[in-house]
Amino acid sequence: MKPEKAKKYLEQRGLACLFCGSWDIEGGSMDFDAGEIAQRISCHKCDERWTDVYKLVAVADPDSGATIASISIQAE
Numbered sequence: 001m002k003p004e005k006a007k008k009y010l011e012q013r014g015l016a017c018l019f020c021g022s023w024d025i026e027g028g029s030m031d032f033d034a035g036e037i038a039q040r041i042s043c044h045k046c047d048e049r050w051t052d053v054y055k056l057v058a059v060a061d062p063d064s065g066a067t068i069a070s071i072s073i074q075a076e
């Protein structure tokens, strides 16, 4: 996987296939860790697979749903 493609994928918020650009992608099983979730993603068009990594970046008020605190994370 080329870093430029991965960067573009992140900039597009993971909506299209990392390899062929198709929007026909599907999220699979998830691994939960402290402040982080890894999810298997697959493309129905080109059959490539990869893993999306989600980080905990904000916490919201349980009643209003409004964000109480958040941090920003730079792509590595």
Ligand SMILES: [Zn+2]
Residues within 6 Å of the ligand: 017, 018, 019, 020, 021, 022, 043, 044, 045, 046, 047, 048
């Ligand atoms: Zn694809």
